[in-house]
Amino acid sequence: MEDVFNEFEELIQTGLKNNMSRDGKLITIGQIIYAVTRDELTNEEGWKLEEMMGGRTQWEEALEYSIFGYPVDTATPSLDKPLVIAGKTFHSRLMTGTGKYRSIAEMQQSVNASRCEIVTVAVRRVQTNAPGHEGLAEALDWTKIWMLPNTAGCQTADEAIRVARLGREMAKLLGQEDNNFVKLEVIPDAKYLLPDPIGTLEAATQLVKEGFAVLPYINADPLLAKRLEEVGCVTVMPLGSPIGSGQGINNAANIQIIIDTVKIPVVVDAGIGTPSEAARAMEMGADALLINSAIANAQNSPAMAKAMGMAAEAGRLAYLAGRMPVKDYAIASSPETGTVTSK
Template sequence: MTGTGKYRSIEEMQQSVIASGCEIVTVAVRRVQTKAPGHEGLAEALDWTKIWMLPNTAGCKTAEEAIRVARLGREMAKLLGQEDNNFVKLEVIPDLKYLLPDPIGTLEAAEQLVKEGFAVLPYINADPLLAKRLEEVGCATVMPLGSPIGSGQGIKNEANIQIIIENAGIPVVVDAGLATPSEASQAMEMGADAVLINSAIAGAKNPAAMARAMSLGVQAGRLANLAGRIPVKVYASASSPLSGTISD
């Protein structure tokens, strides 16, 4: 999954989405509706017959705001031809410095949106108990952060994300903080079902090239996970047999 924010131009965004090969693109409902800088014409810039729109509630500080914006996002998707699109990336972020999601507000909003028929994809801290609770109320996925949004710190919560993946009965998407293809690959090697990457692509010197690199990283990580890595050992293990060696 990729995002549509922070690009230097609409053209760079379009090129990057194509280069990434992604099938789901997230769009900030509020920024599109208000025609915020960099978002003018964004809704019309992509071919929504080929890409699934994931409206998000970016900019919402409370559960009530997020619920309202999610409803607007569903209507926006319908206007753009996706009549059966009930997806919403749920973000409830009152913290403007670190952009950390509010766990209580997120859970409250998720419960209501699920009741209204939304497929809820909540953005959360890497909290295994919250992830399980969101699964229990009917969320379609959980999206734990690797590190704070746009920070480029990579995966700082590996142990907790691993617990979430091991215990989840729904897909797990690592979202936020990833900066390099190796980090995207790491998330997939851990068993994540997907990653969502925006800042690392949009802020790169060559966004389209970085989008392609991220795509390859995701593919490599997924294949590695399916292949099954060798166990970690505290001692060496020769790759060639010790029998049949030449001796005096």
């Protein structure tokens, strides 16, 4: 991948020195996107090359200009800002996982296709080389992807705290010296896999004191979300429906209250099964999504990963654009003036 990146870098630098035309930039951006989808470039390399050419907004404008034939800055100006969690900036609003894939290769292809920048990893499974997790720590390029260690499998606050500490050390061993992120999961319920609110709050309070950037996985409980914000968590991650169920967003009202009341990023996690459900969560105003099972269990995981990434973007843009009001009656879309009438 390094050779391909260097070739693109040289091409871009030469083109910019020679006042590369808009059409030339569009062609080059298309080639970069194609190289990413073919795994010839990593997601991070693709972002870096896009930044050299003025950033993602610029190539989105160029792509739309090529389709519609007018400068997009007069039609759909850039509305969004990057996602910021604990002071770290991310361009993608989709996070993915590493579990349940049929092979390591399929997981790698899916992560690449999603264009995500955050991947969560179960610390216990990596530490013990659990089935399906052998070599997982080395399977991704952690200089390009931000690791989100998680405490999956922990049933008590004490267990989760110990595993979080292991996760921080694991991230350091893999080259992310400044990574203090942890996705906090405290789940004593083996059947429904619902998180323990009391244990989660207890563990979060302690981990924040130890300098962790805590991203807690919770039921869609607005009061708990607010309390976790108050103790210093950097996000809250309410579930849309039971993890791995694919039921979609079953508790939209509570998630909406969380979005409206907390000031930290809200990441909808668990239950999303289709891109339409992912888009719906983003249209509600969620800041990001974490999706694993819907991608890993799809018949074509890389294709579903790409679809989920696109849905996250579409839903976010729709939220920022502002939907039309819902009415109880019909309103004609055609103008009422200038019509032919009979006497």
